[in-house]
Every structure is written in structure tokens, then in C-alpha cells.
Amino acid sequence: MQVNETNTVNTEEKEFTPLIVAFCCNWCSYAGADLAGSSRLSYPANVKIIRVPCSCRVNPLFILRAFQRGADGVILCGCHPGDCHYSTGNYYARRRMTLLFSMLDYLGIEKGRTRVEWVSAAEGAKFSATMNDFAATIHKLGPNRKLRDLRCEK
Amino acid sequence: MQKIGVFVCWCGSNIAATVDVAAVAEAVKGEPGVVFATDYQYMCSEGGQSLIKETIKEQGLTGVVICSCSPRMHEATFRKTVEAAGINPYMLEIANIREQCSWIHKNKEEGTEKAIILAKAAVAKLNLNTPLIAGESRVVKRALVIGGGIAGIQTALDIAEAGYEVDIVEKQPTIGGKMTQIDKTFPTLDCAACILTPKMVDAAQSEKINIYSYSEVEKVSGFVGNFSVTIKKKPRYVNSDLCTGCGACMEKCPSKKTPNEFNMGLDNRTAIYIPFAQAIPKVPVIDTAACLHFKTGKCGICQKTCSANAIDFDQKEELITKEYGAIVVATGFNPLKPTKFDEYQYNQCADVVTSLEFERLMNAAGPTKGVLLRPSDQSHPKKIVFVQCVGSRGQSCRDHSYCSKICCMYTAKHAMLVRDKYPDTDVTVFYIDVRTPGKNFDEFYRRAVEEYGVHYIKGMVGKVEQVDGSLKVQASDLLSNDQMVLDADMVVLATAVEPDPTAKSLATMLTASIDTNNFFTEAHPKLRPVESPTAGVYLSGVCQGPKDIPETVAQGSACAAKVIGLLAKDKLLSNPCVAHSDELLCNGCSTCANVCAYGAIDYVDKEVNDHGKREVRHIAVVNEAVCQGCGACTVTCPSGAMDLKGFANRQIMAEVDAICK
Numbered sequence: 001m002q003v004n005e006t007n008t009v010n011t012e013e014k015e016f017t018p019l020i021v022a023f024c025c026n027w028c029s030y031a032g033a034d035l036a037g038s039s040r041l042s043y044p045a046n047v048k049i050i051r052v053p054c055s056c057r058v059n060p061l062f063i064l065r066a067f068q069r070g071a072d073g074v075i076l077c078g079c080h081p082g083d084c085h086y087s088t089g090n091y092y093a094r095r096r097m098t099l100l101f102s103m104l105d106y107l108g109i110e111k112g113r114t115r116v117e118w119v120s121a122a123e124g125a126k127f128s129a130t131m132n133d134f135a136a137t138i139h140k141l142g143p144n145r146k147l148r149d150l151r152c153e154k
Numbered sequence: 155m156q157k158i159g160v161f162v163c164w165c166g167s168n169i170a171a172t173v174d175v176a177a178v179a180e181a182v183k184g185e186p187g188v189v190f191a192t193d194y195q196y197m198c199s200e201g202g203q204s205l206i207k208e209t210i211k212e213q214g215l216t217g218v219v220i221c222s223c224s225p226r227m228h229e230a231t232f233r234k235t236v237e238a239a240g241i242n243p244y245m246l247e248i249a250n251i252r253e254q255c256s257w258i259h260k261n262k263e264e265g266t267e268k269a270i271i272l273a274k275a276a277v278a279k280l281n282l283n284t285p286l287i288a289g290e291s292r293v294v295k296r297a298l299v300i301g302g303g304i305a306g307i308q309t310a311l312d313i314a315e316a317g318y319e320v321d322i323v324e325k326q327p328t329i330g331g332k333m334t335q336i337d338k339t340f341p342t343l344d345c346a347a348c349i350l351t352p353k354m355v356d357a358a359q360s361e362k363i364n365i366y367s368y369s370e371v372e373k374v375s376g377f378v379g380n381f382s383v384t385i386k387k388k389p390r391y392v393n394s395d396l397c398t399g400c401g402a403c404m405e406k407c408p409s410k411k412t413p414n415e416f417n418m419g420l421d422n423r424t425a426i427y428i429p430f431a432q433a434i435p436k437v438p439v440i441d442t443a444a445c446l447h448f449k450t451g452k453c454g455i456c457q458k459t460c461s462a463n464a465i466d467f468d469q470k471e472e473l474i475t476k477e478y479g480a481i482v483v484a485t486g487f488n489p490l491k492p493t494k495f496d497e498y499q500y501n502q503c504a505d506v507v508t509s510l511e512f513e514r515l516m517n518a519a520g521p522t523k524g525v526l527l528r529p530s531d532q533s534h535p536k537k538i539v540f541v542q543c544v545g546s547r548g549q550s551c552r553d554h555s556y557c558s559k560i561c562c563m564y565t566a567k568h569a570m571l572v573r574d575k576y577p578d579t580d581v582t583v584f585y586i587d588v589r590t591p592g593k594n595f596d597e598f599y600r601r602a603v604e605e606y607g608v609h610y611i612k613g614m615v616g617k618v619e620q621v622d623g624s625l626k627v628q629a630s631d632l633l634s635n636d637q638m639v640l641d642a643d644m645v646v647l648a649t650a651v652e653p654d655p656t657a658k659s660l661a662t663m664l665t666a667s668i669d670t671n672n673f674f675t676e677a678h679p680k681l682r683p684v685e686s687p688t689a690g691v692y693l694s695g696v697c698q699g700p701k702d703i704p705e706t707v708a709q710g711s712a713c714a715a716k717v718i719g720l721l722a723k724d725k726l727l728s729n730p731c732v733a734h735s736d737e738l739l740c741n742g743c744s745t746c747a748n749v750c751a752y753g754a755i756d757y758v759d760k761e762v763n764d765h766g767k768r769e770v771r772h773i774a775v776v777n778e779a780v781c782q783g784c785g786a787c788t789v790t791c792p793s794g795a796m797d798l799k800g801f802a803n804r805q806i807m808a809e810v811d812a813i814c815k
Contacts, residue, residue: 019813019814021810021813021814026226027667027687028667030224030226031226031667031687033253033254034224034226034227034250034253034254036253036258037224037252037253037254037255037257037258038253038257040257040258041258042258042259042260043258045255045258045259045261045264045265045267045268046268048268048271048272048275048813049250049254050275050806050809050810050813051225051250052785052801052806053731053783053784053785053798053801054784054785054786056749056784056785056786056789057784057785057786057788057789057798057801057806058789059788059789059803059806060789061803061807062806062807062810065807065810065811065814066810066813066814069810069811069814069815070814070815071810071813071814079667082662083661083662083667083668084665085665085667085687085688085784086665086751086782086784086786087662087665087751088751088786089751089784089785089786092749092786092789092790096789120667120668120669120670121667121669121675121687122667122668122669122670122675123670128258
């Protein structure tokens with residue numbers, strides 16, 4: 001518990017840097033993120049990417065877990081509608097996330113903290129712009145308190 | 155408990171400049187399961203790979219984390235490396251600390267911190283990895299080439315040469331593509347037909363090549379080595395087996411007023427037609443929109459004329475389904491139609507033509523038999539203005555942002571040919587930049603300027619106006635900062651190269667990626683330039699991006715080499731990262747089967763042993779050979795029975811936890 005306490009104190013003293021988890025599908029958005037990298041288009045370092053085969057692999061439980069563990073924002077990126085490598089995966093993702101995000105909003109996690117974006121493998125610039133914009137939005141919203149594992153908080 | 159080795163790559167200075175690689179290696183040493191961590195200059199080099207192999211043996215590692223470039227780059231390389239050292243290739247995780255870290259962050263402290271978190275997430279995931287065994291699938295030893303232009307023909311010829319069967323699907327009545335319409339080719343000025351038509355004949359005569367002309371791909375299913383493709387053969391209304399190609403029907407056809415597509419609408423054709431004399435197959439097609447028999451039911455002269463009895467008005471569309479091991483996309487391009495560019499008066503003025511139309515006007519087999527005449531009054535033009543970059547390299551919504559690559563060269567060719575044939579003609583070219591990289595290309599352009607006296611002016615044309623039968627061209631000269639008005643008899647627009655309109659729907663069918671301009675995306679520009687990211691789908695020619703004929707042919711052959719490499723295999727290893735259902739948790743609700751795009755989930759009645767209780771249950775079983783591993787079923791499963799190997803719930807949860815610490 002000692003460690004946790006010092007951590008909390010430290011983060012509150014520093015300027016708020018949001019923690020953002022980005023789920024990216026392997027075929028489009030993860031490749032788009034790679035292209036942003038090879039084009040040297042920067043976005044905040046607090047965006048951390050998790051690779052999934054398809055946006056439809058993202059279980060709502062992963063997103064809940066991220067918020068519970070202290071994420072301030074979660075973004076899901078997939079192929080553009082009609083371009084899914086698995087034909088229809090992104091349509092499932094879209095429907096599931098619409099439901100999940102409205103439920104999260106109801107629980108007090110603002111709509112701005114969750115987002116679905118379609119980024120193709122050729123859209124490095126869009127990936128970087130999206131992440132910059134999302135990070136700015138989360139920064140404005142401030143730290144997320146809802147859904148956090150209260151046992152870790154002081 | 156795993157014994158994990160972590161290897162942090164410097165990638166020269168690509169990673170090491172913004173990430174403290176030694177600090178990353180040090181930071182992961184305390185992570186659960188990690189028994190070894192080090193950094194090295196180039197992990198992908200032979201030295202780096204040997205280091206991994208030796209360490210696996212010395213330390214008895216059960217898994218390896220490599221912090222390096224994107225897994226899209228070298229995951230396959232490192233899988234082979236660890237497999238060579240005796241551990242399962244799926245006991246490997248890659249932390250992407252180059253594309254997604256060092257290349258985008260300038261602050262070393264920030265970059266290092268992020269790299270450490272990414273490395274820890276990879277370790278956390280790897281702790282839960284299990285060895286996976288790839289299944290085997292057969293390879294159908296036949297390739298499909300979609301598009302019968304020079305790219306498709308070259309690829310098909312090379313595949314056939316290696317002894318494999320190839321089918322070409324071409325939507326037009328003949329193969330040959332855009333190159334058939336071209337007169338001379340740069341930089342050698344040899345005639346396009348002399349190069350192309352022998353290849354067309356070779357393709358038609360090859361025992362291994364089967365041409366489906368006037369056909370389109372209707373449906374694609376399956377996966378690498380085992381595609382099933384439905385091809386729609388459109389009705390020609392002429393029986394190809396009976397037709398001798400004599401052309402009597404075309405002579406007698408009374409409907410003669412349809413714009414001739416082959417000549418870019420510069421002359422007319424009959425309703426029953428063969429696009430051009432060297433067409434393959436040389437079998438006519440009836441255009442039902444123009445045919446009097448189809449419009450009024452009254453004509454039928456062609457049927458009476460045909461001595462071979464080949465005309466069949468009742469011919470129906472035919473669907474053919476065949477299996478293929480590999481699919482080559484060679485759908486090519488179309489030049490942009492400058493209808494949205496009002497300033498050039500293309501719609502209003504017959505003497506404003508596109509470069510491909512100009513090509514037909516210069517072609518001996520064209521509407522004017524190779525005599526350059528103005529479309530409006532059939533007179534010899536004395537002053538010709540060429541406008542470069544129409545629809546290319548622009549910022550507005552009607553423009554494409556890319557360079558079409560071939561226009562500088564073909565405009566130099568056109569200018570040169572005009573000056574050569576009609577030395578009294580004044581030729582001016584307006585350009586943004588002259589781009590002539592390529593073997594003997596710049597010499598070619600300089601010849602146009604120096605030997606043929608073509609005027610090149612850096613600047614763009616603002617407006618073209620028609621005044622008393624001639625054209626006034628308003629333009630600016632950027633080098634002398636002058637505004638000018640030129641008289642011209644003809645204006646030729648070098649319009650942008652656009653991917654064929656079928657590219658988008660075809661990409662969806664093949665689940666291959668296309669970019670924002672609808673060009674097909676290659677798996678990697680340098681590592682896998684002729685492969686699409688979708689396994690078993692290959693790219694040949696302009697469908698992948700603008701290129702000239704030498705490059706197209708080179709890419710066509712490169713593509714064939716990759717296809718031959720695939721077809722030469724008897725078996726392929728399939729992706730083992732597929733779904734599987736826990737038979738004790740499955741309640742047989744069939745929700746997973748409903749979301750599966752591949753029909754990979756079956757239901758069986760199976761006896762299960764639930765903690766000593768034996769009973770027959772109705773449960774889901776995944777067909778691993780058919781499952782593609784998207785994971786849609788894993789999320790939809792209400793009882794949590796469905797999971798994805800390699801991307802299991804607990805693995806992704808572990809990554810989330812590691813990142814959100």
C-alpha cells in the first residue's frame with residue numbers, strides 16, 4: 001500500500017497526462033499506425049496500442065478493464081466500413097461499441113472518453129491526427145475517476 | 155512458469171536515438187518470467203538472430219520478446235529464428251518500439267518510458283502464450299489473373315511458362331488493355347502493337363492459359379491456396395466456338411452510330427463489333443443497347459449474314475465456379491475524364507482532347523489513319539498546346555494528390571512525334587515540373603527540347619477559350635512571371651491516371667486493402683512489393699500505383715515469380731491463431747455461428763465429461779481449416795466458451811493491465 005500512496009501523490013503533483021489505450025486491428029489501423037511512424041507523424045507518447053486481429057475481437061470487457069485499471073480514454077480503430085479484412089468484423093464492432101459507449105455514458109464515463117475511428121493502412125496522417133485530437137479531448141476532460149478499482153485509490 | 159528472454163533492438167540509431175535501449179532491457183529484468191534481457195544493434199541481422207538462438211539454448215528459454223520494429227515487418231523472420239532454436243514459433247511476441255515509439259517521439263525520456271511499457275505488455279502477454287501448431291492445407295495448382303492488360307498477360311505468360319494453369323478474366327471483349335490503344339512507346343519509340351500483340355497471341359495459344367474475355371469476377375471465397383471464384387461470362391450473343399471472325403456481320407450491321415470506345419469516341423462503330431483488328435479472341439460482341447434486334451426485335455441481318463451460324467440472340471449469362479491457389483489483381487487504370495475541369499473547355503470544344511484521344515489521332519489504326527487532324531474540322535493543326543498534370547498533383551476535390559508518373563514522358567513523346575511528322579507545327583508544353591527519372595528518360599525529354607524544338611513553359615494554363623474556330627489559351631509563365639495568351643489549334647490534356655472503377659468492389663470481394671485513391675496496397679513497399687496484405691492475392695501493374703510499361707512488365711514478372719513460389723508448394727501452413735470453443739462452457743446457443751463470416755462453426759452432439767458427469771451436449775466446434783481468426787465469435791459468445799488462440803481474452807487483458815499500471 002505504501003507504494004500506491006506515493007504513486008498517487010506523485011501523479012497529482014505532476015501535470016495531468018492522460019493514459020490512452022488504443023485497440024488497433026492488424027490489417028488497417030495497426031498498419032496505419034506503422035505508416036504514421038514511418039512518416040514520422042508524432043502523437044502523444046501516452047497513447048499505447050494493443051494489436052488485435054480485427055476490431056470485432058475487442059471485447060467490451062477489455063475496455064471496462066482498461067477504465068478500471070486507470071485508463072482515461074479508450075479508442076478502437078478498425079478498417080473502413082466495407083473494407084474489413086474479415087468482410088463484416090467492423091460492423092459487429094460498430095454495433096457493440098455503440099451499445100457499450102451509451103452504457104458507459106450512463107455510468108458516468110463521458111462519451112468523449114470512448115471513440116471508434118476507421119483508419120486504413122494508407123492513412124498514417126489520419127491516425128496521427130486522430131490520436132492527437134483524442135488525446136487533447138481526454139486532456140480537457142481530465143482524469144477518469146469512474147469505474148476505477150477503488151481499492152487502489154486513496 | 156515461462157522462462158522469457160527479452161531482446162531490445164537498436165535498429166542502428168532508428169530506435170537507439172530516442173529510446174535508451176539498455177534502460178529498456180534493464181527495466182524488464184524484474185518482470186515475471188523474465189530470465190534474460192539484453193540489447194543489440196540489429197536483431198534482424200545474422201548476428202542478432204544467432205544471439206537469440208544461442209541464448210534460447212544457453213538459458214533454456216521457453217519464450218522470446220523482441221522489442222524492435224513493427225511485427226508487420228519482421229514477425230515472420232523472428233518466428234523462424236526461434237523455431238530454428240527449438241521453441242514454438244508462437245512463443246514469440248514483438249513490442250513495436252520503432253514505428254509506434256522511437257519514430258514518433260522526440261523526447262528520449264518519454265520514448266524510453268513508453269518502450270518499457272510496451273515491452274512489459276509484450277512480456278505480460280507472452281507469459282500466457284501457449285505453443286500453437288499450424289494446420290496444413292492443400293494448394294490448388296491454378297492461378298487466376300484478373301485483368302488482361304499487359305500486366306495480366308505478362309504475369310499469366312510467366313506462370314504458364316513454369317507449367318501451371320492460369321485463367322485470365324477480362325471484362326472487355328478482348329484482352330490487351332490500354333496498351334492496345336497506344337501508338338508508340340517511350341523512350342524507344344517502338345510501336346506498342348508490335349510488342350503487345352505477339353504477347354496476346356502467345357497467351358491465346360498457350361495450352362496452360364485459359365482466357366475468359368467479356369467476363370467479370372462475381373464472387374470470391376476461400377483463402378490462400380484454396381480460393382473459390384465465381385466468374386460471370388457476359389453473353390456476347392455470338393457463339394465463340396462457331397465464329398470464324400470473318401467480320402461479315404459487322405459490314406452488314408445497319409446500326410452504325412455508336413461511339414467507338416476503342417477510338418475514344420472519335421469515330422463510330424456498329425452494334426455488332428470486334429474492338430480492333432488484332433483483338434483476342436477475334437469474336438464479335440453485340441452491344442444490346444445499340445442493336446436493332448434487341449431494341450425493336452425486327453433486324454437480325456447479322457444472323458442471316460453469318461455463314462457459320464454463330465449468331466445466337468438467346469445466349470444467356472453464364473456463371474462458372476472454379477478453384478484457384480492464387481489470385482493476381484491486374485485491373486489497371488483509366489485516364490481521368492476531365493469533365494469537371496471547365497477551364498479547359500473539354501466538354502464544349504472538340505479540339506480540346508485528352509492524351510489518350512490524341513494517341514488515337516496519331517495512330518495508324520486510329521480514326522484518321524494516323525493523319526493528325528483536328529476533330530472539329532478535320533484540318534491540320536498548326537499550333538498545339540499540351541497541358542500537364544490535369545487532375546494530378548492538385549489539392550482541390552476534383553484533383554488527385556499523387557503524380558501520375560507517366561504523363562511527362564508521354565507528352566514529350568507526343569510533342570516529339572508531332573514535330574517529327576509535321577515539322578511546321580508549333581508545339582508548346584505547360585508543366586509544373588518535368589519528371590523524367592528512369593533509364594534513358596531524361597535524355598528522351600532533352601531530345602524533345604533540344605533536337606525537336608518543343609517549347610517547354612513552366613506554368614499552368616488558367617483558361618481555354620474558343621474564338622472563331624480556334625482556341626485562345628491563357629497561361630502564366632512562372633519563370634519570367636508573365637501572363638500570356640497563346641493561339642492554338644488543339645489543346646491536349648495530360649489527364650491523371652485513375653485506378654479502374656472496379657478496384658473498390660474487387661478489393662472488398664478479395665478483402666485486399668486499397669488506399670485512399672483506390673490503388674491496391676502492397677504488403678510492404680520494399681519487403682513484399684507485389685503481394686497484397688491478404689495472403690494469396692498478388693498485385694501486378696497500375697492497379698497498385700501509376701507506372702509505365704517497362705515497370706508494369708517487370709512487376710508482372712515479379713508477381714508471377716511469387717505466384718509460382720506459392721503454386722510450387724504442395725501444402726501450406728495455415729494460421730493457427732483461430733477460435734476454439736470450450737466444450738464445458740458452451741451452451742449450444744449458436745450465436746457464434748450466426749456472426750461467423752466463414753461458416754467455420756458447426757454444431758455437434760458430443761458426449762462431454764463435466765467433472766465426472768458424462769452427458770451428450772449440443773456444442774459448437776470450430777473448423778480450424780476454415781476459421782480465419784477474426785474473433786467475432788469470441789465477443790458474441792454469452793457463456794465465454796469461445797476464445798481465440800494467440801489473442802486470448804486473458805492475453806489481451808494482461809496487455810491492458812500492463813499498460814494501465
